[in-house]
Amino acid sequence: MGLTASYSAQVKNWWALTVFYNLFNNHFKGPVNNGFLDANVTTHMINITQQFLLGNGWSAEVSGAYRTKALLFAMFFRGPWRANSFGLAKTAFNKKGNFKLSITDPFNLTRNNYNYTKFEGLYTYRMFHEENFKASVTFSYRISNGQKTTAGKKNYKPEENSRVGMPGN
Numbered sequence: 001m002g003l004t005a006s007y008s009a010q011v012k013n014w015w016a017l018t019v020f021y022n023l024f025n026n027h028f029k030g031p032v033n034n035g036f037l038d039a040n041v042t043t044h045m046i047n048i049t050q051q052f053l054l055g056n057g058w059s060a061e062v063s064g065a066y067r068t069k070a071l072l073f074a075m076f077f078r079g080p081w082r083a084n085s086f087g088l089a090k091t092a093f094n095k096k097g098n099f100k101l102s103i104t105d106p107f108n109l110t111r112n113n114y115n116y117t118k119f120e121g122l123y124t125y126r127m128f129h130e131e132n133f134k135a136s137v138t139f140s141y142r143i144s145n146g147q148k149t150t151a152g153k154k155n156y157k158p159e160e161n162s163r164v165g166m167p168g169n
Contacts, residue, residue: 001025014053021046028074035120041071057091079114083132096142105132 002024009017022045029038047065054060067081085104092099116125 014055016051018049018051019046020048026071028071032074032119037074037119039071039074039077039119041069041077043070044068057095059089061085061087061089063087075117075119077116077118082109084109093141098140100136100138100140102134102136102138104134108133 002022004023005021007017007019011017023042025040025042027040029040030036045065045067047063049061049063052060052062062084063086064084065082069080070078072078083105084107085102086106087100087102089098089100091097114125114127117123
């Protein structure tokens, strides 16, 4: 069972905000091998993204996410998780080109993550370090000559046009 909510707003003409929230409960109950499993965890997730228009073709984005403890695969508990990312973009070539710089987890916030299993006298605990830092630079260019296409227009043979109710050629 769960609940999902999202909110999006244009806070100012230069600032957009998007918030996503997810609440869910994982409950596994029943016989497993020679034991009985009853594992139950309620998890909260939130993701907040803010986009900014900086002027002169520049824009920026800041994003952060957090998840509380989660239950995965019946007996596998995962510790809290958090992530962040930043982006900077610049339009070029009469708004046909776009340069983007994206950086994920520059502050290394996923450090000391853990998971554990607890079932019928079995207990395992792992601590690990996820390397999530990533930086990327991309360039895209729109090749279109500016002409818009007519969506949904079909070109049939004249006899087919009359059958489907479209004017002939």
